Amino acid sequence: MKQEKNIWEQSRVELFQKLDCRETGLSQEDAALRLLKYGANELHAGKQKSVWQIFLGQFADFLVLILILAAVISACMGDVESMIVILAVITMNAILGTVQTVKASASLDSLKQMSAPTAKVLRDGQIVQIPGREVVPGDVVILEAGDSVCADGRLLECASLKCAESALTGESLPVEKDTEPLSGETALGDRKNMVFSGSFATYGRGRFLVTATGMDTEMGKIAQLLKNTEERKTPLQVSLDQFGRKLSIIILVICAVLFGVSVLWRHENVMNAFLFAVALAVAAIPEALSSIVTIVLSFGTRKMAKENAIIRHLQAVEGLGSVSVICSD
Numbered sequence: 001m002k003q004e005k006n007i008w009e010q011s012r013v014e015l016f017q018k019l020d021c022r023e024t025g026l027s028q029e030d031a032a033l034r035l036l037k038y039g040a041n042e043l044h045a046g047k048q049k050s051v052w053q054i055f056l057g058q059f060a061d062f063l064v065l066i067l068i069l070a071a072v073i074s075a076c077m078g079d080v081e082s083m084i085v086i087l088a089v090i091t092m093n094a095i096l097g098t099v100q101t102v103k104a105s106a107s108l109d110s111l112k113q114m115s116a117p118t119a120k121v122l123r124d125g126q127i128v129q130i131p132g133r134e135v136v137p138g139d140v141v142i143l144e145a146g147d148s149v150c151a152d153g154r155l156l157e158c159a160s161l162k163c164a165e166s167a168l169t170g171e172s173l174p175v176e177k178d179t180e181p182l183s184g185e186t187a188l189g190d191r192k193n194m195v196f197s198g199s200f201a202t203y204g205r206g207r208f209l210v211t212a213t214g215m216d217t218e219m220g221k222i223a224q225l226l227k228n229t230e231e232r233k234t235p236l237q238v239s240l241d242q243f244g245r246k247l248s249i250i251i252l253v254i255c256a257v258l259f260g261v262s263v264l265w266r267h268e269n270v271m272n273a274f275l276f277a278v279a280l281a282v283a284a285i286p287e288a289l290s291s292i293v294t295i296v297l298s299f300g301t302r303k304m305a306k307e308n309a310i311i312r313h314l315q316a317v318e319g320l321g322s323v324s325v326i327c328s329d
Contacts, residue, residue, distance in 0.1 A: 007154050007211050008182045008191045015154055015209055021138035023156070025122025034136035041135045041151055041213035043223045054101050058094035061237070063244040070285050073278055093294045100301060100314055117148040139210040148200045152217040153208035155179045155193050160204035165189070167198045168218060174202045188218060234319040240293070247285070255281045 005014065016022060026034070049057070059068070067090050074082040117132040120142040127142060132150035135141065141153065149163065155177055162174040169189040178192050188196075195201075195208050197217040214220055233241070255277040262273035300317040304310075311317055 006185075008186055008193055009184075010154070011181060012156065015211075019138040019209065019211070021140075021209070023140065024125040025140045026136070026138050027124050031123060031134075031136055031139065034138060035134060038136055038216075039214055040133045042133045043220055044215055051098065051102060055094055055098045058097040059090070062241045064090055064093070066244055066248055066285055070281070073281070077275060077278060079279075096294045096298060097314055100298060100311075117150050119150045120144075120147075135210055135213060137210050137213060141208055141210060142205075143195065143201050143208060144205045145201050145203050149195045149197055151197050151210045152212040153195055153210045155195060155206055155208045157207040158204070159206060161201060161206040162203040163195055163199045164202050165196060165199040168196050168222075177204075177206065234315040235322050236293070236318040237315055251281050251284045254284075 007015070010018070021030075059065070067086050071083045071086040071090075074080075074086065118129050119132050119135050119139075120127055120129050121135060122128075122140040122142070123130075132148070135151050137151075139151075140156065141150070143149065143161065155161070156179065158177050158179045161177040163177060164174045165171055171189055175189070175192065177195065180193060182191065182193060194211075195206075196219065197213075198219040212218075212220075215224060258280065259273050259277040262268045262276065263270055294314060297314040297317050300321075301311045301314060304317065311320075
């Protein structure tokens, strides 16, 4: 069985036959059908958390869990006032974190809409400008200096065209393009007869046939890998978790010692000694610590916002403050 040629190896005739299109571009009807078949030409960020999930996620902190336990113990002891205060503090903390996250996400979505690229394509033989998300495989796209490349494609025409592909390949200098077919397996950076989503034209002009859109592009493959990465805790979160564990151990040891002294040495009632030890444990837990941290980080987030830097997660402010070296290509 003959192996199918790669996109960069095929001739113009083979490309048009494979994608069932022509040099004058797609018709509006055909483009609409292909948009339904292949989906919008955009990267998927994965399943977004709902506001309710974001709110519940604010409680996934060791110190907050200790406070919830303290509230439960206070309720069991009949100390309703302490329970209300503790729950009010951790709820306010969760609301602050949720509001910041939702606002930052909305701001980022607005920026994405504002910066969404457009493309000049041939439809029914006429050049029309459309949103980049509506480009489909089989479209013929007109590319000029300064234009963003909205999808992966094979060049059909090329007049001194150069493209900056540093976002994809790391190559710092613009790559000079041509239309000649290549032979055999060729590295991504050496595919001179192709253009890639995420790059842009710096010089010259050309036309290319769209061969892949959205998550099927080379940039989409990278996005797919990033979706599988795990979210790591910031230095502050690690420090707070460690502090919470150490504080819990110290409080439990002290309470156990006091309980033993009260029962064995002072011969007090076991229940009274237990209630005293539990009350001491609840009093020793710093209820306001998590809220103070959240409020301070909120101030940092607002200050960054004034400098046109949007922070999605509050903890990222502290993480950025811990950076000593930034490496860039």
